[in-house]
Amino acid sequence: MKKFLMLAVLSVVLFAGCQKADFDSTVTGEALGAFTLNTPATNAALVLNAATPTAKVEISWTASKPGVDVTPVYKWIAALKATGNLDAPLLEIPSDNNGADAKLTLTQKQLDDVLKAKGIADGAKADLIWSVKADNGSTQLVAGDIRNISITRMKDGVTNFILLSPASATAPITVNPVSTADSVRFKWTKGLPATGGPAITYQVAFSKDGNFTSPLFAIPASNTGKDTALSIAAKQFNDSLVKYGFTDLSQTVSLKWTVIATSGTWKQQADYINDIAFLREVNFYLVGTPNGWSIDNPLKLIVDQKADRYGTVFYTYIKLAANDEFKFFKTPGDWGSGYGDNGAGTTPGSYKTGLNVGGNLKVTTAGIYRLTIDTKNELAYVQQKQVGVVGGMQGWTPATPLYGAYLQRDKFLIIVPSSGTDEFKFHDASLGAAWNFGIGDDRWWGGADGKLVQDGGDPNIKAPYSPYTRLIWDATNVQQMKYNVYQGKLRIIGGAPVIGDWNPANALDMDYQGNGVWKKTITLTASTEFKFVSAEGWDLNYGADGAGKIKEGGDNITRAAGTYTVTVDEYNRTYTVL
Structure with a gap:
């Protein structure tokens, strides 16, 4: 009987456990989770381009x-910001996919039409605040941030275009800065104005840092700005x-360049910015016995940098043998x-040309010569200097400079006595009146910071050492002459304590013999x-x-x-150890 009663109770419990719960499924209101804005960033400025109405925003x-x-x-x-x-x-515009997506995509024309319908004038700028509102039918929630944006309505415009040449590069293009025959050329693709809009004009703009809001300078395209090319004389x-x-x-000039197209009030920058570099060189050459008469590998001459001679006068200092031509x-x-x-010619050492x-120019006596060509006056000079x-x-x-050694073409070494305060100029000796800086007369150079002033001007250079200063005059870079100033001491350095153990500060001073x-x-x-x-x-x-x-x-x-007497001849580039 007890067992039967327990089974009956268990059956009641199980039956009760199988009863279906009756919940109310009627929607009475739902919450929305917070959300935030992504793009565009606050304070964005959007200018609608009438020439690209299908471009997406x-x-x-x-x-x-x-x-x-x-x-x-x-x-x-x-809403209007103010x-x-x-x-x-x-403005209230549903997002993509009938409001379901977390983004809104409009063409520039659609956005322009919306602003126009709200009374914003053509070409006018609307300063707005904006956000996004979510709505699930019972609850509305605005995004957690509000942003600023300015939108300028369509008026004029230009379609996108790209640069063609020269390609972006940091290797310099060599140009002749005095040539009116040579040119620098730029090309780009054509942009199109808005339908019915003003014709486009172009400018090639240059900048040091890529900022083209205020370019360093700009040059109109050819054909008064109408062409998609610019050809400008190298001199200009x-x-x-x-x-x-x-x-x-x-010095190499390194810049960035792009093209700016203008149609009415619209300015459109090309899609790219290119690097460009220029090396401005005007050259003249020597061909003859010293280089084996190789016309394909001529010797470059020094460019006279004096303003009234630049591009017309060139020269070199060179050692010639008797009868060289x-x-x-x-x-x-x-x-x-x-x-x-x-x-x-009418002056000693000058020749009409x-x-x-x-025919060939010729020297009859071996020596160091200054050879000069003056194309403006059609004169050549052959002078032993x-x-x-x-x-x-x-x-x-x-009239009597202190001379040293000819190291190579256009490079000299001179060791001079000096008190530590002496000033000087490099000079190639007077042929006539002292300090007459003429094309066929004297040449002298002051300088600063290792660069020579090439027109005979100041400042003087200082010889800061005593009792000797070692000087090097170097025009092997024909576009930029330079000089070096060293202490006038020479030391023996090597792998023994007596000669410094390879430490220059402890090396052994040699004695100058002159x-x-x-x-x-x-x-x-x-x-x-x-x-x-x-x-x-x-x-x-x-x-x-x-050897030697x-x-x-x-x-x-x-x-x-062993014990040795070491002799070094810097001028003749020899040594002995005896």
């Missing part, structure tokens, strides 16, 4: 988390570079561009390698260049244990 935000049953729909809302309110928006382009601060013709040439590879001997005129020093250490006497010759007696206790350095250290050092010869950066010299 996209506004996006994060999705609001829906309630149990109802997914929200969205509207983009906007007087409006998002509770009563000026150089004049623009000089006008805007690029006065040092020896040569001509000046305008163009590598072109025998028809030569300037030769067309008879003696002209383009493709005259070399670069020396005129200054306080020799009484400022231009005329570029240094001498010192040393005792080595074991086989030792050594070289020669200036007092500054490794910036100027000499090593072996074969030295060169800058040459090989170590080795000697066994």
Whole structure:
């Protein structure tokens, strides 16, 4: 009986557990999760382009988390910033997919039409505040942030276009800064104006840093700005570079460039910005015995940088043997561009010349010569001259400079006595009246910061060392002459304590004998390698260049244990260890 009663109770419990719960499924209101705006960023400025009406404008935000049953729909809302309110928006536009998507995509024309319908004038700017409203039918929620945007309505416009040439590059383009025949060329694709809009004009704009809101300068395209190309004479382009601060013709000019198209009030920048660099060089050449008469590999001449001679006067200092012959040439590879001997001129060492005129010029005596070509006056000069020093250490006497060594074409080394305060100029000696800076007369150079002033001007250069200063005049870069000033000491340095253990500060001073010759007696206790350095250290050092010869950066010299007298002749580039 007890067992039966327990089964009956259990049956009642199980039956009760199988009863269906009766819940109320009627929607009485659902919450919406917070959401935020994505794009565009606040304070964005959108200018609608009448020439690209189908271009897309996209506004996006994060999705609001829906309630149990109802997914929200969205509207983009906007109001005038100064007087409006998002509770009563000026604009309400459902998002994509009938309001279901968390973004709104409009064409520029659609957005322009909406603004026009609200009374915004053509070409006018509307400053707005905007956000997004989510609505699930019972609850409305505005995004957690409100942003600013300015939208300028369509008036004029230009379609997108791209740059064609020159391609973006940092390697410099070489241009002749005095040439009116050579040109610099730019090309780009064509933009189209808005339907019925004003014709387009173009400008090629240049900038140092890529900011084209205020470019460094701009040049109208060819055909008064109408063409999709610009061809400008090299001289005119150089004049623009000089006008805007690029006065040092020896320096590479690195810029960025693009094209700006204008149609009415609309300005459209090309889709790209290209790098461009210019090296401004005007060159003239020497061909003859010194270079094996190779017209394809002529010797470049120094460019006279004096303003009234630039591009017409060129020269070089060169060592010639007796009976060497040569001509000046305008163009590598072109025998028809030569300037030769067309008879003696009116001043010593001068010759009449002209383009493709005259025979070979010739020297009868070996020596160091200054060879000059003056294309403007059609004169050539062949004069036995070399670069020396005129200054306080020799009484400022231009007729008798202190000379040194010819190291190579257009490079000289001069070791001068100096008190540490002497000033000087490099000078190649007076042929007539002192300090007469003429094309066929004297040349002299002041300088600063290692660069020579090439028109005979100031400032003087200082020889800051005592008792000697080592000077190097260097025009091997024909576009930018330079100089170096070193202490006038030479030291032996090497792998033994007596010669500094390869430490320039502890190296052994040699004794100056004059005329570029240094001498010192040393005792080595074991086989030792050594070289020669200036007092500054490794910036100027000499090593072996074969038996008995030295060169800058040459090989170590080795000697066994013993006592030696070491002699170095810097001017003649020789050494002995005896």
